[in-house]
Amino acid sequence: MTIATLDKKSFVVIKLDTFINKIYILCPKGANILDIIKTEKLTKKFDGFTAVDNISFSVKKGEIFGFLGPNGAGKTTTIKMLITLLNPTSGSAQVADYDILKNRDKVRKNIGVVFQDPALDTELTGRENLDFHARMYGLSRETRKERIDDVLNLVDLDNKKNEYVKNYSGGMKRRLEIARGLMHFPTVLFLDEPTLGLDSQTRRAIWDYIRKMNKDEDTTIFLTTHYMDEADYLCDRIGIIDQGKILVIDSTENLKNSIGNDVITLSCSDLDKLVIRLKKESWVKKVKQHDSFLTIGVERGEEKIPKIFEIAQSQNIKITSISVGKPTLDDVFLYFTGRSIRDQEVAIPQKEVLSLSPRRA
Amino acid sequence: MRGLELQAIYVMWLRQMKRFLRFKSRILATFIQPLFFLAIFGSGFRNIEIPGMESDYIFFFAPGIVAMSVMFSSMFAGISILWDKQFGFLQEVLVAPVSRFSIIIGRTLGGATTAIIQGSIILLIIFGFGIPFPTPFGFIMTLLFMVLIAFTAVGFGLVIASKMRDMQSYPIIMNLVIMPLLLVSSAFFPLSNLPKEAFYATLINPLFYMVDGLRGSLIGVDNIYPPLLDFGILLIICLVVMSIGSYLFSKSEV
Numbered sequence: 001m002t003i004a005t006l007d008k009k010s011f012v013v014i015k016l017d018t019f020i021n022k023i024y025i026l027c028p029k030g031a032n033i034l035d036i037i038k039t040e041k042l043t044k045k046f047d048g049f050t051a052v053d054n055i056s057f058s059v060k061k062g063e064i065f066g067f068l069g070p071n072g073a074g075k076t077t078t079i080k081m082l083i084t085l086l087n088p089t090s091g092s093a094q095v096a097d098y099d100i101l102k103n104r105d106k107v108r109k110n111i112g113v114v115f116q117d118p119a120l121d122t123e124l125t126g127r128e129n130l131d132f133h134a135r136m137y138g139l140s141r142e143t144r145k146e147r148i149d150d151v152l153n154l155v156d157l158d159n160k161k162n163e164y165v166k167n168y169s170g171g172m173k174r175r176l177e178i179a180r181g182l183m184h185f186p187t188v189l190f191l192d193e194p195t196l197g198l199d200s201q202t203r204r205a206i207w208d209y210i211r212k213m214n215k216d217e218d219t220t221i222f223l224t225t226h227y228m229d230e231a232d233y234l235c236d237r238i239g240i241i242d243q244g245k246i247l248v249i250d251s252t253e254n255l256k257n258s259i260g261n262d263v264i265t266l267s268c269s270d271l272d273k274l275v276i277r278l279k280k281e282s283w284v285k286k287v288k289q290h291d292s293f294l295t296i297g298v299e300r301g302e303e304k305i306p307k308i309f310e311i312a313q314s315q316n317i318k319i320t321s322i323s324v325g326k327p328t329l330d331d332v333f334l335y336f337t338g339r340s341i342r343d344q345e346v347a348i349p350q351k352e353v354l355s356l357s358p359r360r361a
Numbered sequence: 362m363r364g365l366e367l368q369a370i371y372v373m374w375l376r377q378m379k380r381f382l383r384f385k386s387r388i389l390a391t392f393i394q395p396l397f398f399l400a401i402f403g404s405g406f407r408n409i410e411i412p413g414m415e416s417d418y419i420f421f422f423a424p425g426i427v428a429m430s431v432m433f434s435s436m437f438a439g440i441s442i443l444w445d446k447q448f449g450f451l452q453e454v455l456v457a458p459v460s461r462f463s464i465i466i467g468r469t470l471g472g473a474t475t476a477i478i479q480g481s482i483i484l485l486i487i488f489g490f491g492i493p494f495p496t497p498f499g500f501i502m503t504l505l506f507m508v509l510i511a512f513t514a515v516g517f518g519l520v521i522a523s524k525m526r527d528m529q530s531y532p533i534i535m536n537l538v539i540m541p542l543l544l545v546s547s548a549f550f551p552l553s554n555l556p557k558e559a560f561y562a563t564l565i566n567p568l569f570y571m572v573d574g575l576r577g578s579l580i581g582v583d584n585i586y587p588p589l590l591d592f593g594i595l596l597i598i599c600l601v602v603m604s605i606g607s608y609l610f611s612k613s614e615v
Contacts, residue, residue, distance in 0.1 A: 083456050108458035119449035123380045132372045136457040138365045180453075 034061040036188050036220045037082065041091035044077050051077040053244035054091065059188070059222055059237075064214055066235035067224040068333065074244040075224035076116055079192050082222070083113050096187040109137065112181030112219075116192040118173050122166035126157060126176050129165060130183055137184035151179035154216070155209055171202035175209065182213060189213070191223040195230060207233055228329040238329070240336050247336040256327045260285040260297020263331045264304060266322040267293040274317050278308070288335055295335060297327070369459035373467025374474065377438065381475040391479050392486075395430045399423070399490060402549075413553035416582045423487045424576040425548025427503075428510055431480035432571065435511040436539070438472025439518015439606070443528050461611040465519065469603070472518070473511035480507045495579050502578035502588050509592070510571045513599040519606030523613045546572045551583060567602075570595045 037059035044052040052074040059065040067075045080086040082095055084104045093100045096110035120129050127148060134144040152158045155175035165173065174194065181189050194210065195203040211234065214221050225231050231238050232252060239249040248255065268274055275289050278296065283304065286297035298304045301324035312319050325331075381388070403419035414421055445451040454464055484503070488494060495503060521534055545552070545559075546568035552560050563569050574591030577584030584591075 085452065085456060105458045108456060111456075113453075113456050115449055115452050117449040119451075119453040121376065121380075121450050122448070123383060124376070128379070132376060133453070133457075135368045135372050136365070136454075136459055138368065138458075 035059065035094075036061050037065075037093070037095050037222060039082075039091065039093040042078070042081060042088050042093050043090045044074075044081060044086060045089045050244050052081070052088075055241070055244075055246050056091075057239055057246060057249055059220060061220055062214075062218060063236040064210070064221040064223065064234050066231045066238045067222075067241050068226070068228070068231045068235075068238050068329070069224075069241035070226055073226075073241045075226075075241060076192055078241075079113075079190050079222070079224060083111055083190055084108060109184070110187040112184065112186035112189040114174075114177045114181045114189070114191045114194060116196060118177065120165045120173060120177060120180075123164065125162050125164055126152070126168070127161040129176065130161075130180055133180050134183050139184060147183055147185075151182050154182070154213060155179045171198055171205065174198065174202075174206055178206070178209060178213070182217060182219065185217075186219065188220040188222060191221060193224055193226070195225075195227070203230070210234060228333070232329050240333060242337045252329070255329070255332045258286075259295070259327050259331060259335050261299050261327075262297070262301030262304075262324055263327045264296040264298060264301050264308065264322065264324045265293055266296070266308070267320050268312060269318040269320070270315075273315055274312060277311055277315055281307075281311070283307075286335075288338075290334070290338055295331065301325075366459055366463040369457065369463040370467035370470065373454075373464055374471040377468070377471025377475060381478075388479075391430060391434055392482065395426045395483050396486065398429075399426055399486070403490065411550060411554075413551040414583055416580060419490060420492060420580050421551070421576070421583055422549065423490070423492050424579045425546070425572050427480055427483050427487065427507070427579070428546075428568070428571045428575050429543065429548060430483050431476045431507050431510045432514045432568070433539075434479050435472050435476035435514040436518040436521075438468075438475065439515040439520075440522045440525075440528070440531055440534075442468065442519065442522045442610070443525060446522075447527060462607060465607045465610055469512060469515045469519075472515045473508065476511040476514070477507050480511075492580070495581065499578045499581060499588075502592070503575060505592065506571065506575045506578055506588075506595075509595050509599055510575075513567065513571070513595065513602055516599065516603035516606040519610050520602065523606070523609035542566050542568045545569070547576075547585070548572045552585070567595070567598045570598070 035058040037057075039058070040056050041054045042052060042056070043050065043054050055074075055078065067073075067078065069075055077086065081088050082093055082100060084100055084107055087101065095107045098106040098110065100107055121132075124132070130148045130151065131144060134147065139147065148161075149158070152161055155178055157172060157175055157179065160168065160172065165176065168176065178189075178191075178194070181191075191210065195206050198206065207230065210221065210223075213219055221234075223234065235252055237249060237251050238255060240247045240255075250258070271289055271292075271294060275287055275294060278284050278287050278294075283298060284296055285299070286295075288295050296304075296308075305322060305324060308322070309319065399419070399422070403422055406418040406422070409418065411418065411421075442451065445454070455461065494500070525531075525534075543549075545555075545563045546566055547563075548568070552563055552569075555563070570586075570591045573584050573586055574588050574595060576582075577586070577588035577591060
């Protein structure tokens with residue numbers, strides 16, 4: 001068998017070190033044999049407040065995995081534990097097969113990080129920021145030079161490399177940080193809210209860079225976001241996290257399909273009664289009652305609206321509003337948490353006051 | 362692995378140097394203040410007879426100025442790690458596969474180097490004011506004292522930085538801790554005029570050994586202890602402060 005003829009894109013090479021020699025196993029990609037990140041009941045408490053509560057999940061090689069949740073859900077705390085900046089209160093996690101507590105340095109060598117807040121030295125040039133980073137990860141002089149050009153090209157910053165970072169725009173800084181995260185060929189790149197505070201055009205560009213490096217460099221990506229569209233556009237799989245707990249993990253498609261092809265949202269005079277009645281209908285895939293409205297997952301929603309009216313009328317229930325739409329991640333989030341992610345944004349100031357530790361999101 | 366740690370030290374040092382050389386206004390500011398002190402105090406008090414002082418006032422005062430400028434600039438280097446914290450750069454450094462100890466060493470070396478460069482220039486200015494060149498032994502001791510002062514002050518800066526949230530408390534520390542200590546360090550006037558009890562109290566002031574040692578090495582008059590004794594005591598202080606500083610830094614969470 002000649003390895004050279006194998007298509008690199010469709011196979012992963014797994015190396016097993018044994019006492020005698022090294023054995024290489026080739027297996028089709030998508031076989032999901034390698035978990036790049038694996039956590040087991042990971043928990044972090046700050047002064048009695050549980051920021052991350054018993055979460056277990058895994059991220060597979062080559063995928064873009066996203067944590068979706070409101071501010072304060074525990075996303076950044078989870079990342080900080082995985083990148084060895086915070087020690088978990090209990091539970092364990094492996095990154096690239098290394099334990100985050102026992103093999104700190106090995107973990108660090110295998111990860112790239114783009115923090116939520118910019119972490120560049122603005123008094124240095126873009127090139128110097130990358131060069132300093134590369135030195136600290138032990139890259140040789142030739143590799144450094146080549147790699148700096150490579151990553152700068154990837155994010156289209158080649159013509160700005162000798163300018164001071166303080167003269168960069170917000171989007172350029174983000175791109176430089178992404179380039180820096182990739183410098184040392186990490187197995188997995190962590191992106192904490194990669195497009196926070198950027199305008200929509202720049203966000204779109206950053207998304208494309210993220211996709212590009214996932215493809216070109218074959219880098220596994222773990223990102224957190226509270227933007228629905230970002231999670232929808234980028235992620236292969238999503239974990240919805242709220243108040244330190246993972247509510248569900250699945251592919252973006254499955255999540256949307258799980259609540260029906262169409263989602264009908266309605267409010268009426270007697271929610272309880274209508275829910276009981278609707279649950280008896282075979283065409284209702286899912287129905288969930290919220291404070292003042294219902295969400296109903298169905299096939300071919302526009303045909304179901306008259307049916308719902310008929311049912312309501314027969315029960316003497318008055319429908320006050322009704323709408324039908326394709327399920328978005330917003331609906332998914334609403335379905336699993338009972339709140340819209342935007343409702344929570346508004347509720348945040350109160351939560352921030354209650355929370356004791358700063359910079360936890 | 363060892364090579365990686367050396368690279369980290371080098372990077373942290375190089376970063377300090379680059380930032381130092383690029384901040385022209387800051388370099389200028391560090392010279393202006395000691396120059397003012399020297400010119401105004403030095404010439405203003407020149408003809409005043411101060412009991413317990415054998416030399417000219419400007420001779421007496423010059424070592425204090427050198428000690429002060431090295432100390433202020435390296436303490437600032439230590440505390441400015443807070444800026445890295447505030448601007449997020451510290452996270453980037455801490456997530457690299459190098460030990461925090463190397464980061465501290467590099468940072469300390471960088472801060473000390475810039476402080477010693479500044480101190481040396483002040484030293485040249487002092488010779489320009491007519492202070493005679495010391496003996497070779499005195500000169501070497503002067504340089505060694507500058508190094509020791511720099512390291513102690515960076516260490517002290519690190520201790521403060523790990524206990525402070527942001528740079529806003531920096532002026533408070535300067536005014537409430539450093540200025541009083543500087544006033545009773547014998548930098549400005551001889552301590553022999555103080556009451557006996559007050560004099561003994563100053564013996565626990567690290568700044569006293571910095572100024573007294575530098576005076577003994579540079580001028581050789583009016584110092585209370587021989588430079589080598591000052592040096593020994595300051596070395597112990599330096600090691601203690603540096604270890605506390607690096608311990609606290611390594612334990613601090615970002």
